[in-house]
Structures are given as C-alpha cells and as structure tokens.
Amino acid sequence: MSKTDENMDILKKDVFREIANIGAGHASNALSMLLECPVKQNIPEVQLVHLEDMTELLGGPERIVVGVGMHISGSIRGYLLAILDFPQAENIIEMVRNQPLEKAPEGLPFSPIDESALKESVNIIGGSYLTAISQMTGLEIIPTTPFATMEMLGAILNLALVQAGQESDTVMYFKSGLFSSEAGFAGDLLLIPDQQSYQILLQSLGCL
Amino acid sequence: MVNIAQMRIARPPDQLYALGLGSCIGVVLYDPQRKIAGMLHVLLPASEDALPAGQEHRTKFADPGLLDLREAVIRNGALPGNLRAKMAGGAEVLAVSNGTEDSIGRRNAVECLRMLDQMKIPIDGKDLGGKVGRSIRFDPENNVLHVKKIIGEERKL
Amino acid sequence: MAKIMIVDDAAFMRITIKNMLQKSEHEVIGEAENGKVAVERYRELKPDIVTMDITMPEMDGLAALKEIRKEDPGAKVIMVSAMGQEAMVRDAILSGAKGFIVKPFKEDGILSAISKLA
Numbered sequence: 001m002s003k004t005d006e007n008m009d010i011l012k013k014d015v016f017r018e019i020a021n022i023g024a025g026h027a028s029n030a031l032s033m034l035l036e037c038p039v040k041q042n043i044p045e046v047q048l049v050h051l052e053d054m055t056e057l058l059g060g061p062e063r064i065v066v067g068v069g070m071h072i073s074g075s076i077r078g079y080l081l082a083i084l085d086f087p088q089a090e091n092i093i094e095m096v097r098n099q100p101l102e103k104a105p106e107g108l109p110f111s112p113i114d115e116s117a118l119k120e121s122v123n124i125i126g127g128s129y130l131t132a133i134s135q136m137t138g139l140e141i142i143p144t145t146p147f148a149t150m151e152m153l154g155a156i157l158n159l160a161l162v163q164a165g166q167e168s169d170t171v172m173y174f175k176s177g178l179f180s181s182e183a184g185f186a187g188d189l190l191l192i193p194d195q196q197s198y199q200i201l202l203q204s205l206g207c208l
Numbered sequence: 209m210v211n212i213a214q215m216r217i218a219r220p221p222d223q224l225y226a227l228g229l230g231s232c233i234g235v236v237l238y239d240p241q242r243k244i245a246g247m248l249h250v251l252l253p254a255s256e257d258a259l260p261a262g263q264e265h266r267t268k269f270a271d272p273g274l275l276d277l278r279e280a281v282i283r284n285g286a287l288p289g290n291l292r293a294k295m296a297g298g299a300e301v302l303a304v305s306n307g308t309e310d311s312i313g314r315r316n317a318v319e320c321l322r323m324l325d326q327m328k329i330p331i332d333g334k335d336l337g338g339k340v341g342r343s344i345r346f347d348p349e350n351n352v353l354h355v356k357k358i359i360g361e362e363r364k365l
Numbered sequence: 366m367a368k369i370m371i372v373d374d375a376a377f378m379r380i381t382i383k384n385m386l387q388k389s390e391h392e393v394i395g396e397a398e399n400g401k402v403a404v405e406r407y408r409e410l411k412p413d414i415v416t417m418d419i420t421m422p423e424m425d426g427l428a429a430l431k432e433i434r435k436e437d438p439g440a441k442v443i444m445v446s447a448m449g450q451e452a453m454v455r456d457a458i459l460s461g462a463k464g465f466i467v468k469p470f471k472e473d474g475i476l477s478a479i480s481k482l483a
Contacts (some may be wrong), residue, residue: 051266
C-alpha cells in the first residue's frame with residue numbers, strides 16, 4: 001500500500017471525508033427518490049495514492065465496468081464518476097424507467113433511451129452531490145453533460161489520471177459507496193479533484 | 209505487469225503486460241535476436257505537458273521515458289542496432305463534452321511515433337487510436353504483441 | 366391549457382416530462398436537446414411555457430434563457446436542473462426564469478409550477 005497515505009494530514013483527511021460524506025448523503029437521497037426505495041451510503045474513503053496504484057485499488061485495470069461521469073470545472077476542477085458493474089447499471093435503468101431493458105444495438109451495452117436514463121440518473125445523483133458540496137463550501141461547481149461507457153476500469157480512469165499526472169505522481173480520490181438492499185443495488189461514486197482544488201476546498205472551509 | 213508510468217524488462221519465459229489502456233500507450237522495445245524486451249506504459253506525451261511538480265517521474269512521459277526505456281533494454285543486453293518497436297493504445301474512450309481534453313490519446317501517439325523516429329527504431333506493429341480500451345501482452349519468445357479489447361477477437365501484431 | 370416546450374439533453378428526461386404533462390391539460394408542442402436548438406425552436410413554435418435544463422452541450426440553459434428573454438421579454442421559462450446551487454438559482458431568477466425545479470422532482474412539483482404560470 002502507498003506510503004504517501006501516511007503523509008496526508010489526518011485533519012485534512014477528516015475534512016475531505018466530511019465533504020464526501022455530505023455529498024454522498026445528498027446523492028443517496030436523490031437516488032432513493034429516483035428508485036423509490038431507501039438508499040444508504042457507507043463511510044467515505046479518501047485516499048492519496050500513486051498513479052500506478054489507483055486502478056488496483058478499485059478492482060484492477062481490466063475490471064469491466066459501466067462508467068458514467070462528468071468533468072467538473074468552476075472553482076474546483078476534476079471528475080465525478082459513478083462506477084457500476086453492468087448488472088447494477090441494468091438495475092438502475094429498469095427501476096428508473098419502470099420497465100425491462102430494451103434490446104441494445106449491435107456492439108453497444110444499452111439502447112439510446114436506456115443509456116439516456118442511466119446518464120440522467122447519474123446526472124441527478126452527481127448534481128445532488130456537487131450541489132451539496134457547493135452549498136457547504138460556497139464554491140461554484142459546473143458539471144458537463146455526463147458521458148457513459150462500458151469499458152475496462154483502467155481506460156475509464158485514464159482521463160482522471162492524466163489530469164493528476166500533469167501535476168504530480170499521486171492522485172487523491174474520494175469514494176463513497178451507495179447501496180440499497182431493497183433495490184439490490186450497489187455502486188461507487190468517485191470524486192477526483194485536481195491538486196489545486198484540494199487547497200481550494202480546504203481554504204473554503206477555513207482549514208488553511 | 210507494467211502499470212501507469214512504469215517500465216519493465218523481460219526475457220523469455222516472462223511476458224510483459226499493460227492492462228486497461230485508454231489514452232495511455234504501451235510501447236515495447238525489443239531485440240528479436242537476443243530476446244530481450246522492455247515495455248513502457250506512457251501516460252502523457254512530454255514532460256513539458258506537466259507542471260514542474262509533476263515532471264520528476266520521467267517514465268510517465270513518452271519524452272523522455274522512451275529514452276530511458278531504450279537505455280534500459282540496452283543495459284540489459286540488447287544491441288542498439290537490433291532494436292525494434294511495437295505499440296498499442298492511445299484511444300479516446302470517453303466522449304467528454306465541453307471537454308478541455310485535447311485528445312490526449314492522439315497526442316500520446318504522435319509523441320511516441322516522433323520519439324521512435326528520432327531514435328531511429330523501426331516500428332513493426334502498432335494499434336493506435338479508436339474509441340475502445342485495450343489490454344496488451346508482449347511475449348519476448350516470439351515477439352508477438354497480443355492486443356485485446358472489450359469486444360471482438362484478440363489481435364496479434 | 367398551455368403549450369409547452371421541453372428542453373433537456375437527456376432523451377429520457379424529455380420523455381419523462383412529456384409523459385407527466387400528457388396526463389394534464391397542457392400540450393407539449395416541441396422539444397430541444399440543447400440551448401441553441403431551444404432558442405431556434407422557441408422562435409418557430411412560440412410556446413407558452415418552456416422547461417429548461419441547465420447542463421447541456423452547445424449552449425447551456427442559462428445562456429438560452431437569456432437569449433430567449435432578450436427576443437421575447439414575456440417568455441415564461443422554468444429551469445429544471447440537477448444542479449441547485451444558490452448562485453445558479455439566483456442567476457436564473459435574475460435573468461428572468463419564472464421558477465427553478467431541482468431534479469429529482471415529483472410529478473406534482475412540476476405540474477404545479479406549470480399551472481401557476483399557465
């Protein structure tokens with residue numbers, strides 16, 4: 001495991017965990033409204049790791065997942081990603097659309113409307129997460145329209161790692177798991193801000 | 209296993225792997241006669257693309273990482289004149305709208321090709337670009353680069 | 366009975382809102398998938414009320430709101446967005462939006478907002 005983890009100030013880690021907690025709290029509320037059943041979140045994980053270790057910690061670079069996310073800019077920059085196993089993505093789509101999945105076109109995981117339902121769900125969940133952080137910190141956060149793909153985890157995380165790699169050899173991420181036993185759903189929400197954003201987040205909460 | 213920004217050398221029966229390549233590129237330099245190979249997992253084109261704090265780790269970049277790779281295979285017994293290259297990766301996997309992303313996969317490819325040209329190392333096989341991630345495996349025994357994607361058949365270069 | 370135009374880049378959200386409205390007395394006369402198309406369609410169709418997403422490619426909802434209000438100061442636009450940040454809400458209202466609904470919303474939420482304006 002990465003040694004840089006120990007270097008991160010315990011206090012700062014707590015602040016970040018709280019940010020992730022609040023974000024995920026709102027996200028799980030939004031998701032439970034969408035799915036019409038209770039959704040819980042687990043204790044957020046805030047990790048600072050070497051670039052080459054990140055994919056391993058999330059299940060390995062070849063893990064096939066559905067990645068839905070957005071690039072964020074404004075006062076802080078980075079990525080917000082939902083990482084789901086394919087059956088979980090199917091689950092959300094079915095519950096949100098209230099009907100079974102349509103047949104997907106050749107070579108694609110979902111039909112256009114099903115994919116739109118998935119992206120919109122993550123748009124809403126992500127929007128709640130980011131709005132909560134924005135209210136908490138007073139910072140302006142602007143997401144893009146979400147992108148979605150089913151791919152190897154390494155390929156999906158690439159852009160976030162490129163962003164991190166331009167600034168240092170480490171990457172920090174906030175991970176929250178959202179799950180619902182009633183819905184049989186579990187997935188991870190990852191926030192990967194760039195380096196400057198960490199300072200900005202801490203500053204906004206008066207921690208620097 | 210060659211993770212992001214790592215570099216590894218191998219001789220038969222060991223093989224070199226780079227998994228989940230999106231915009232990253234796995235570059236292999238090998239000496240087919242002496243059966244020595246090295247792989248570099250490139251994240252960014254050149255160290256100027258990084259802020260000063262991010263420039264130390266040379267093997268993140270095609271430039272200067274590929275220079276280090278060449279040096280490493282030679283140090284391990286390869287003859288400079290024998291060196292050949294194979295590579296794969298550089299895809300645009302996520303269609304990020306309003307993106308400031310400047311097609312990093314393509315820029316990585318351009319830089320890798322430029323470096324190999326500069327080092328006068330001939331390229332025996334490449335699978336670059338597209339929109340799909342790749343996992344690659346190089347076998348120094350027969351110098352074949354296996355390229356696997358999420359759908360479709362495995363390709364051999 | 367109002368004529369409504371739905372603007373959202375997600376096909377799924379357009380369908381969802383349309384389904385909600387079809388059960389009401391209001392009529393959906395058009396849709397747009399981004400702000401630029403929204404401004405053009407507004408000119409063509411002259412809806413009574415517009416529901417407008419914010420995060421969209423090409424031109425976002427806030428920019429489209431301003432454009433539409435410039436050409437038609439009486440335009441009635443309700444923002445419907447996943448982002449409910451204070452600054453965004455304030456900006457939208459100051460730019461003339463007649464309402465701001467944060468996703469996820471319940472059916473009666475959007476129906477009552479529309480009825481108030483119709």
